[in-house]
Amino acid sequence: MPVLTRLIPSPVVVDIRRGALEDLSALLADQRISSNGKIAVAISGGSGLKLRDQFASELPGADWYPVSGGTIDEAVKLADAMRGKRYDAVVALGGGKIIDVTKYAAARVGLPLVAIATNLSHDGICSPISTLDNDNGRGSYGVPTPIALVIDLDVIRDAPIRFVRSGIGDAISNISALADWELSHQVNGEPVDGLAAAMARSAGEAVLRHPGGVGDDDFLVTLSEGLVMSGIAMSISGDSRPSSGACHEISHAFDLLFPTRAASHGEQCGLGAAFAMHLRGAPEGSAQMVETLRRHGLPVLPEEMGFTVDEFVQAVSFAPQTRPGRFTILEHLDLSDDEIRDAYADYAKAIGS
Numbered sequence: 001m002p003v004l005t006r007l008i009p010s011p012v013v014v015d016i017r018r019g020a021l022e023d024l025s026a027l028l029a030d031q032r033i034s035s036n037g038k039i040a041v042a043i044s045g046g047s048g049l050k051l052r053d054q055f056a057s058e059l060p061g062a063d064w065y066p067v068s069g070g071t072i073d074e075a076v077k078l079a080d081a082m083r084g085k086r087y088d089a090v091v092a093l094g095g096g097k098i099i100d101v102t103k104y105a106a107a108r109v110g111l112p113l114v115a116i117a118t119n120l121s122h123d124g125i126c127s128p129i130s131t132l133d134n135d136n137g138r139g140s141y142g143v144p145t146p147i148a149l150v151i152d153l154d155v156i157r158d159a160p161i162r163f164v165r166s167g168i169g170d171a172i173s174n175i176s177a178l179a180d181w182e183l184s185h186q187v188n189g190e191p192v193d194g195l196a197a198a199m200a201r202s203a204g205e206a207v208l209r210h211p212g213g214v215g216d217d218d219f220l221v222t223l224s225e226g227l228v229m230s231g232i233a234m235s236i237s238g239d240s241r242p243s244s245g246a247c248h249e250i251s252h253a254f255d256l257l258f259p260t261r262a263a264s265h266g267e268q269c270g271l272g273a274a275f276a277m278h279l280r281g282a283p284e285g286s287a288q289m290v291e292t293l294r295r296h297g298l299p300v301l302p303e304e305m306g307f308t309v310d311e312f313v314q315a316v317s318f319a320p321q322t323r324p325g326r327f328t329i330l331e332h333l334d335l336s337d338d339e340i341r342d343a344y345a346d347y348a349k350a351i352g353s
Contacts, residue, residue, distance in 0.1 A: 009235040012031055013150075014126075018154050020151065021051070021116065021152040021155060022152075025059060028089070037059055039062050039091055042078060042094070043064060043098065044093075044098045048093050048094040049066070051118070067094070067097075070097030070132055070133055071101075074132075079104070079105040079109050090114070092115050093118065095159075096124050099124060100132055101132065103130045107130075107144055112144075113144070113146045114146060115146040115149045115150070117149070119163035120151070121166040121167050121264065122266055123231050125228070125231060126149050127235070129240055130143050138252070138256070153217055165296055169265075169266030169269050169293065169298050170270075171203055171207040172204050172270060173243070173248070174203055175201065177247055177273075178201055179277070179285075180246055183328070184328070187332060196233040199229045200230055202226075206222050207222060207292075208288065245276065249323050253322055256322065257314060257315055258315075270293050274290050275316070280329045286351070287350070316330065317337050
């Protein structure tokens with residue numbers, strides 16, 4: 001008889017609540033991740049150092065490794081430092097860069113990863129992808145999904161509010177990314193994984209339509225769960241397709257063209273998603289995104305991120321080069337700079353700038 005189900009890589013534990021970190025040592029022991037506490041903990045220089053002081057006594061068998069940046073070199077350096085130490089697991093304690101570096105390092109040394117997110121800036125907290133800076137700019141590397149994920153809402157509230165806003169932009173951009181995936185299916189016959197699409201869509205729609213704000217626990221739980229589901233959707237599909245389309249191409253273009261001025265990942269993706277929805281002739285979808293972004297204090301115009309219209313046109317024009325082989329509304333329309341400028345003028349007028 002054929003196997004009628006499939007196994008989905010996903011964390012054994014997802015713990016999202018106030019005070020979740022207070023039970024970290026129990027989680028490691030109860031889930032048989034590390035019964036003796038012999039773990040490596042990678043931390044950031046900011047929130048991670050503060051939390052080390054708070055939890056060092058609870059994890060007496062841990063070795064602590066500061067991570068200074070989100071580069072491939074830093075990930076390799078961390079892996080080399082942990083090699084041969086016979087740890088049970090690696091714990092990433094910090095934001096997106098720390099988790100991405102540690103996911104890659106854990107994969108190199110063959111250890112399970114426990115991700116403890118100190119902010120909600122993007123959906124990489126639970127994805128099978130590490131996004132790291134390299135000599136050519138930035139690359140995406142396939143890695144195992146974390147074995148456990150902990151999000152303590154008290155810690156999230158202590159982080160700057162811009163991180164929550166970034167996560168909002170990244171989550172709702174799923175809706176635009178899925179429209180790009182479906183477009184590629186219609187035009188090129190690219191297969192769409194229905195389960196991955198359903199999870200990514202549910203995540204984006206939940207955040208888009210939630211009436212609460214960044215100060216509400218219920219909204220923070222919904223956002224956290226949405227970012228987790230986005231990561232699992234990528235595990236299901238085997239790539240970033242459920243959560244990355246023209247929106248992310250535009251964001252990557254800002255990162256590459258203006259590396260010292262780029263805004264947060266989620267801010268750029270949110271704006272990119274709203275503009276991409278406009279390009280595909282979905283004014284209601286674009287307007288709904290704009291309304292949600294504005295309500296949460298995110299930019300909906302390049303000027304609100306410190307970029308001129310000309311720089312935005314340059315980024316949109318360059319965007320397809322950031323993901324060769326990926327088909328989105330940008331590749332489909334193949335607009336000239338003048339056409340992008342005209343489309344942006346229509347978008348700005350439509351949203352009432």
